[in-house]
Amino acid sequence: MKKGLVIKIHNEYAVVLSPNGEVNKIRLRKHLMVGDSIYFEDKDIYIKIKFNKQFRVMAVAMVASIILVFSLVAFNQTITAESYGVITVDINPSLGILIDRNCNVVALEYYNDDARNVVNKKMVGLSLSEALDIVVENAKEKEYLKEDATIVITATMFDGTEHENIIEDEDEDEDENENEFENKSKTKNLLMDNVMANVKTYQQEYHVVVYKGTKEEYEEASVKKISLGRNILNEVSKEVAGNEANAKDSIDDVINKLGIDYEKSDVLVINKSDEKMMVELGEIKEDNSVKRVKQSAFKNKRDIEDKTDENAIEETNIVKDKIGNVVENNIKDKTDNKMIKVTEEEADGKAGDIKSKVDKGAEVVKGKVKDIKGKVEEIDKEIDKEIDKEIDKEIDEEIDEEVDEEVDEEVDEEVDEEVDEEVDEEVDEEVDEEIDEEIDEEIDEEIDEEIDEEIDEEVDEEVDEEVDEEVDEEVDEEIDEEIDKEIDEEIDKEIDEEVDEEVDEEIDRVAEEIKGKAEEGKDRVAEEIKGKIDEGKDKAAEEIKGKVDEGKDKVAGEIKGKAEEGKDRVAEEIKGKAEEGKDEVAGNIKDKAEEGKDRVAEEIKGKVEEGKDRVAEEIKGKVEEGKAKVAGDIKDKAEKGKDKVAEEIKGKAEEGKDEVAGNIKGKVDEGKDRVAEEIKDKDKDKVTKDKDEKERVKDKDKLIEDTKVKVSKRLGR
Amino acid sequence: MRKDIAIEDKNELIKKYMPFIISVTAEVTNKYVSVENSEELSISLEAFNEAIDRYESGKGNLLTYAKTVIKSRLIDYHRKRRKVILLDDCNVIEEGYNMEHDIHNKEELQKYEVILQSYGIGFEQLANCSIKHTKTRERITNLVKSISTDQEIEKAIKSTKRLPITLISKKYFISKSVVKAHKLFIKALLVAVYYQISSVLDWLEI
Numbered sequence: 029m030k031k032g033l034v035i036k037i038h039n040e041y042a043v044v045l046s047p048n049g050e051v052n053k054i055r056l057r058k059h060l061m062v063g064d065s066i067y068f069e070d071k072d073i074y075i076k077i078k079f080n081k082q083f084r085v086m087a088v089a090m091v092a093s094i095i096l097v098f099s100l101v102a103f104n105q106t107i108t109a110e111s112y113g114v115i116t117v118d119i120n121p122s123l124g125i126l127i128d129r130n131c132n133v134v135a136l137e138y139y140n141d142d143a144r145n146v147v148n149k150k151m152v153g154l155s156l157s158e159a160l161d162i163v164v165e166n167a168k169e170k171e172y173l174k175e176d177a178t179i180v181i182t183a184t185m186f187d188g189t190e191h192e193n194i195i196e197d198e199d200e201d202e203d204e205n206e207n208e209f210e211n212k213s214k215t216k217n218l219l220m221d222n223v224m225a226n227v228k229t230y231q232q233e234y235h236v237v238v239y240k241g242t243k244e245e246y247e248e249a250s251v252k253k254i255s256l257g258r259n260i261l262n263e264v265s266k267e268v269a270g271n272e273a274n275a276k277d278s279i280d281d282v283i284n285k286l287g288i289d290y291e292k293s294d295v296l297v298i299n300k301s302d303e304k305m306m307v308e309l310g311e312i313k314e315d316n317s318v319k320r321v322k323q324s325a326f327k328n329k330r331d332i333e334d335k336t337d338e339n340a341i342e343e344t345n346i347v348k349d350k351i352g353n354v355v356e357n358n359i360k361d362k363t364d365n366k367m368i369k370v371t372e373e374e375a376d377g378k379a380g381d382i383k384s385k386v387d388k389g390a391e392v393v394k395g396k397v398k399d400i401k402g403k404v405e406e407i408d409k410e411i412d413k414e415i416d417k418e419i420d421k422e423i424d425e426e427i428d429e430e431v432d433e434e435v436d437e438e439v440d441e442e443v444d445e446e447v448d449e450e451v452d453e454e455v456d457e458e459v460d461e462e463i464d465e466e467i468d469e470e471i472d473e474e475i476d477e478e479i480d481e482e483i484d485e486e487v488d489e490e491v492d493e494e495v496d497e498e499v500d501e502e503v504d505e506e507i508d509e510e511i512d513k514e515i516d517e518e519i520d521k522e523i524d525e526e527v528d529e530e531v532d533e534e535i536d537r538v539a540e541e542i543k544g545k546a547e548e549g550k551d552r553v554a555e556e557i558k559g560k561i562d563e564g565k566d567k568a569a570e571e572i573k574g575k576v577d578e579g580k581d582k583v584a585g586e587i588k589g590k591a592e593e594g595k596d597r598v599a600e601e602i603k604g605k606a607e608e609g610k611d612e613v614a615g616n617i618k619d620k621a622e623e624g625k626d627r628v629a630e631e632i633k634g635k636v637e638e639g640k641d642r643v644a645e646e647i648k649g650k651v652e653e654g655k656a657k658v659a660g661d662i663k664d665k666a667e668k669g670k671d672k673v674a675e676e677i678k679g680k681a682e683e684g685k686d687e688v689a690g691n692i693k694g695k696v697d698e699g700k701d702r703v704a705e706e707i708k709d710k711d712k713d714k715v716t717k718d719k720d721e722k723e724r725v726k727d728k729d730k731l732i733e734d735t736k737v738k739v740s741k742r743l744g745r
Numbered sequence: 746m747r748k749d750i751a752i753e754d755k756n757e758l759i760k761k762y763m764p765f766i767i768s769v770t771a772e773v774t775n776k777y778v779s780v781e782n783s784e785e786l787s788i789s790l791e792a793f794n795e796a797i798d799r800y801e802s803g804k805g806n807l808l809t810y811a812k813t814v815i816k817s818r819l820i821d822y823h824r825k826r827r828k829v830i831l832l833d834d835c836n837v838i839e840e841g842y843n844m845e846h847d848i849h850n851k852e853e854l855q856k857y858e859v860i861l862q863s864y865g866i867g868f869e870q871l872a873n874c875s876i877k878h879t880k881t882r883e884r885i886t887n888l889v890k891s892i893s894t895d896q897e898i899e900k901a902i903k904s905t906k907r908l909p910i911t912l913i914s915k916k917y918f919i920s921k922s923v924v925k926a927h928k929l930f931i932k933a934l935l936v937a938v939y940y941q942i943s944s945v946l947d948w949l950e951i
Contacts (some may be wrong), residue, residue: 029763029764029767029768031780033944033945033948035854035857035858035868035870036854036855036858036868037870043868043869043871043872045945045948045949047881047949047950048879048883048949049876049885049886049930049934049949050876050882051871051872051875051930052872052875053869053872056773057771057775057776057777058776060776060777061847061851062850062851062854062855063847063848063850063854063944063949064777064779064847065776065779065780065781065852065853066778066779067767067771067779068771068777069764069768069771071776072771120879204756206805235827277899284843289797315768335833372889403836404884428781436758441910444910445910445911448909448910448911448912449911452911452915617904642870653854674904
């Protein structure tokens, strides 16, 4: 898919310009206008067919062959409209010559590729006889046609539909045949005459097979795209020899398979009717009619077949089935009644006649052939010349035109180029010179400037660096070392941060002073050096070094002096301040320490008492809590124990009570009873005994009370 | 293809098959599809969109299906338009706004053709020697861009009507044979620049 801007519309195409700069021609479509921008595809690109000479010939050939194919397909219309009859020639090249009513060639048909090699360019319009001669001659030249080879020629007239036996039989049949001849039109004879006249010449060198076909047979062969001659040969070999000819077999092979011996002087004639097919040998008479000379080859073939082995018999049976009994009967009739009569006796007699006639005829024909050949050659030469001339002219013209165009273009270009080059060269030279001069000047200037700058820079840098480095290093080192050492030694660990800061500040200040002085010195020296450099660069460096050294020494001396002065001063100041500071600080610390002690002691006392009270209270609290808890626990346990013991005692007391009560009751009852009885018994002793008894009761009460006490005691426990 | 297909995917599809859509449109209408404002192309695009929506895997190849849909939509459109034109004959000229531009383009291109002819170049010649190789084409176009402001060369071309091949090759360090091979193209482009053929220059983006 490409985009294109239509820049021109032509009759057949439009020219479009693509955004990438490509220019194409595309085929036209509806509503296309100049200025439109459109999409187009590769398939839309217009391709012009260029007609160069070769292509033109090819195109014509292609068109011609297409027409030919169509004419073969749509046979009825094309052939009958223009042509009157057709002669097919099979050598190995296989072609058909279509003729009109006057036996002139109207068209050619090629049934194989070789056929194209045996025709000349202009065949149409020649007479049939000439055409046949050209074909045979060419075939001979191109070695398709060797000696003893076979030519198959068929002749077909499209308005003669019946098979006609071109062999004249013996006297018996003469009347019939003459009648037939009378019925035929003149042109028909003309065709036959033409063919036979040619055949007569050909048979001197080659074997010739002739067949007269019908339109239907010709069309049948055309459908198969082979010649009628080839088709009929196939049929013959199928029916007579029993095996179909292979399409690749040459004509000679097919004839040989038929197993017929025939000589050059004989013409092999294929005869075919509705009922039978025969291959016969015939002889061409003076008036171009053909007379049978020998027995039918078919008959011979059949005899041979009868004798062959079983396979052959099977094959022949198939053939027999095909041909049918009718054919066999016919053959028998013919062979029995007619052919045998004609055989050997007459043949012997006639052989001499024939030979002499043939010889005579042959000489005449040879003469004629030579004449014809000569004429044909002359004509060919003339034709060739004319063709050559025309072609040469056309080629020359075209070449001239093209060459002229190209030469013009090239000459123009070359002239342009040369002129351009010469002008260029002259201009170049002048330009070069001027440019050279200018460039030289500029270069000189630039180089000078650059050199100066570089020298300046380098000198400056070196001087600066050296001065800086040496001054800095020495000054710094000395100052640092000395200051550090001395100060360090003098001011020892007692000096604290404040002192350090002050010292540093002082040192910085001094260093700055020193630096300032050093820089002042440097600047001065540098200025001096610069001044000297301006006077003379070369000498300057050396002088500068000298001065630098001087300057350095001087500066260093000054610096050293100042540094030492500064150092001493600073050291003394620092010492003084340090001692003052020490005393002051010591006093401060003592005061603060005593204040601190008192304060801390009081604080501690307070805290200790507070602690004591708090601890005592806490202990008391805990003791009481503990007491209370223990007391509670003990009480609880005591009560729990009391309750338990009381219950146990109660239980046991009641058990004991009941038991004792029972025992007591029993004993009381017993005592009562016994007492009562004793009382009763001892009424008399009553008064005396009352007293005893009262005492006893008293004892008993006492006992009871004792037990009661015992029980209560137990209970109480 | 489901209906809920993402719009991004759809756009991607349409983008991918743009050449196909254009090709089908051109085939059906038997016209070249215009780069700017083609109503037919927009109808085809809608139809393609519709085809994506309605396409199911059972319907065979997507493109075949899309082609039928586009075809029928375009035919519908033409049928409808014919009716409209029948109803009011006055508005036969459609896309009137574009006409002016088209006419301007056309006149300019015709002018360009006449000028080119005076330089001995025809459009057909240009088409025949068109540069097929992309890289070469770019190289030559860039060369033309840099030459186009060169007064000296402009003078040379205008006065002699020929391309100063040697001068160009020396000045722009390009081999003579290259310039020579594409002299028509270079000349045509330079002429377009000198005479300000804006439609060509815009198109080529020079």
